[in-house]
Amino acid sequence: MTTLAFLDYASVLVFALTGALVASRAQLDLIGFAFIACLTAVGGGTIRDVLLNRDPVFWIGNPNYIMIACAAALLIFFTAPLVESRYRWLLWLDSFAFAIAVPAGVVLAIDMQQPALIVVLMGILTGCMGGLLRDVVCNEVPLVLKQGELYVTAALTGALVGFWVNVATGDIKLVMISCAGATWILRAGSLAFGWQLPTYRSRPPRM
Template identity: 35%
Template sequence: MSWPDVPQVLDLVGIFVFAVSGALAAVRKRLDVVGMVVLAEITALGGGILRDLLIGAVPPAAFTSLGYVLVPLAASALVFFWHPQVTRLLPAVLLFDAAGLGLFCATGTVKALDHGLSPLHAVLLGVVTAVGGGVLRDMLSGQIPSVLYDRQLYAVPAMLGAAVTAAASSAGLHGGGVTAGAAVLAFALRALAMRHGWRAPRPRGVPD
């Protein structure tokens, strides 16, 4: 496998894991196979589509490669037939989800910077890339988006990874190593938050 192929493979791995989380959400909501596929696709691709539409990168990347559509379908099939087994593997799935979060916040920021956005706006779009699909999933399944109460830190690691990517770019540092480093930082914070139960603070006087 040549080096240019590696980012695309990692992208598809992240899409697969996000799609699994969307399909599992459909199982918890007792949706049928159509609802499962919709939630899987929107969770996996929603953030990237929102980013590309906002920066004018049309058609969005999700519509330029067959793999972006087929991978969520494969994840849906896996969950449809073997969701009890997938649920038992949920801790491992969550770790891969954290890896996808780190990867998407960093690559989303890089793409926004490449389209001429300021570092601040690129960070915002990096976060949108990482969490946008999950927000759409929660809205479609009729619940408050989990990012709004950020249990075990989700948006915060995405902000960290996006901010590090933008700061490095402003300092003249570019390339796959910088993107990978920012992704690893976001992944590490998310993984530590899951292990130790860290969460974003609430306003004073608001009970847990």
């Protein structure tokens, strides 16, 4: 299994779990669980592949990704009632999926010899879009847009770290580890310790 395939499998599984948890909060039926799980699991990677003109899109070339997402939805459908704080589980699972998906975008863009800006943007898009689609469809406030959350900032930082590690070493496994580590540390710090960037505060207009 290639590094990119491993990242895609891992991000599909964990993002599917988060999608199913959001479906449980929306009290959907089993088909709804499967739909939201699949949308979350492959949304970011699909946008990445379409923009990079990758043929075929990863889950069309290998439908096992969809099967994994559906299995995750089935698991959560039957076990979600046993979880006391589903939102807390959602936040932490999303942070892990997010930290896997960002290097998946970075590694593919590097493999396709894209310039620095595209490498970084593909990391951000792959990490953020699946969760954004999940939250919008389920009428949740998107995590990516919540005030004070380090989300896009974490993806940007992780993607930049991955890019520069590749420039310095050319070691894809090191790129994956450093990108995932930087992304997750910032996201986890935001969840656990309230790390955040200054937010815009409007002032009354001057007369």
